[in-house]
Amino acid sequence: MKARALFAFVFVAAIAPSFALNGTILGDFIPASALTAVAGPGSSQIQAEATRTTTQAVMTQSSTLPDGWTLSGTLWLLLDSLPTNDPTQVPPDRLDLSSRLLQLEAQWQILPGALILDIGKQIIHPSSGFFKTPLNLFSRGPAGNVPQQIPAAAPQWEEGWWGVKMVGILGDWTLEDFLSPPLMWSDSADRALRYLSLRQDDLEDQVRIDGHLGAVDVQFLGLVSASDPGNSDSTVQFRGGAGVDSNLGDHLTLRAEATLSDSLDRLDVVDASSLAVADRTVAWVPQALAGFTWSIDADLSFMAEYYYDGLALFGDDYATALQYAQNRLSSASAAPDVAGQFGFFSLARNYVFFRLADDFTDRITGQGWTEINLQDLSGMFGVGIGAKYDRWGLSGSLTQTWGGAGTEAQLLPYLWQLDIELSFYFS
């Protein structure tokens, strides 16, 4: 079944040019090494190695129709040997197949360039290209949870949200509203729907305003989320934020964005020894990013960013959560992953990120980056090199962690990770 699905996709790729389709087939070979407990709490750890192999195939079609209509759609397929992305948890079924419609939308330019209606499944991603993106107020993350070679890159592919968007553009200013209804179904009775979408638990309404203030680009966002709307126990959550970016001369690009949420849920550690946790609601949570890119010349650039996450942990709470996570790892317990709720390497409140990137030639690029937890000074660094030709690309990256005992780096699911990626493009 899985081999046939991949064969069908390769066949479609071969005939795609005849139908004006374009897309990518991308294979990742990801060996990694991790420390894992031999048995039970306090037992010794050994170094375990596992390789994750993923093959993603994506096909996109876009058609311009009369009267200002445009139709577009993106289909995605993934074969994954290690969906958990944890070399210490290799599943018995060694190849997991998933596929989904990432995006399917109809755009209508009601008043060309001034009033646009967008209906269907669409990617809502007001921020990208940065190490962290606080302005992505609701996001599904990369499709299939396939690891990124570089933290500051946009996800390779991301699943959209079903909804309706109305966009009005007047002069330098744009007003946009996206309304997304809750969509829920039974996994057993409506299995086919999983190919169309992940569930949408809440009603989401996001308003976005963007424009210029002099040479500075600004955007403001507001999001209202309602769980179980219409019922008496419905909860409503408000989030708002703003972002700015600008150039200072030809070499310096500055950016900053910040959000404030009226409440966010968090899983807190009650007792690190017994691995007891409790749900808690945190009021008025700020999250922010600020940074710059220095273009040294047309080929070489340096990027630095600082990220603050008010939902993540600091001080005694951070130390307790570290202790909990270490106990959980060493006991191979199925207790909730408190560190993982914030994302990958995101347990602390304060991080910095640096990246140096160079275009060695028109086709070959290289970069080195590091991400540092400012609270315990542990971190990760990576180097990568890539070659891209007309129809294919080959890239490789090596990521290594550092930090002593009692640091966040010790919680990562690997000591080092290599990622070799082969891409084939067709259009």
Place this chain on the structure above:
Amino acid sequence: MKFILACVAFFLSVGIAPASAESPSDILFKSDASRTISDMSMEVRLTSYDADRVSDQSTLWGVMKLGKDHNRLLLSFREPASKHGQKFLVDGEAVYVLFERTTNPIRVSPLEVLTGQASDGDVVRTFAADYAVAAMDETTFDGKPALRFDLSAHEGAKVSSYAKVLLWIDHENLRLLYAEFYAASGALLKKAYYRDYRSALGKDFPCTIDIWAGDKAQKHTTMVFAAIGRQVLPDTAFRRSSLAFWNPEAPR
């Protein structure tokens, strides 16, 4: 009949030849205007060379809008397949790039290049609005009488990636022949040859621009305008937030 032809010839000559009473700025403005097409749509083919070896090739579709203070340009990669769908907006000093799988354009440095030595601004470049004429001399270029302009960036200009520019303009027909672009430090960043002038939509347009790196003598990129047409898009189509809604079309 001869009288009418003589009148036509007279007015044409007045239209393109630099009158002695004109200031250097006027001549520069007229040179810009003679090759700048309003609402121009285009197919541009870029080929980068390292010595004689082709190091990269790409094809883009684009649309340009003339503005009061600066021009705006939309570009989209058609080829290679690995860059297909990647879009750019050049809006004065601001350059935005939108990758195919994202919806949020990223603001980048004007130094970002399309490929090889060619940057977004090279696709359609004018000078009169952004640079002041420091000097103008009569000289020759490739054996032809030419005017040599020494330009310096206006303070507060909307587009001034280069502190200083030297231009050679054909004395007879005001065609831009050659340009050298310098950084504030005085370093030569790039030089460009403007060739293959053809009549397009009533303008005298250079269909080939050959751009050489200032510090890498063996590297250059040719920019060939394979097709030119007219496409009128509203001003609001040249906004950052509109980039995701732009559907590139072949020039007509």
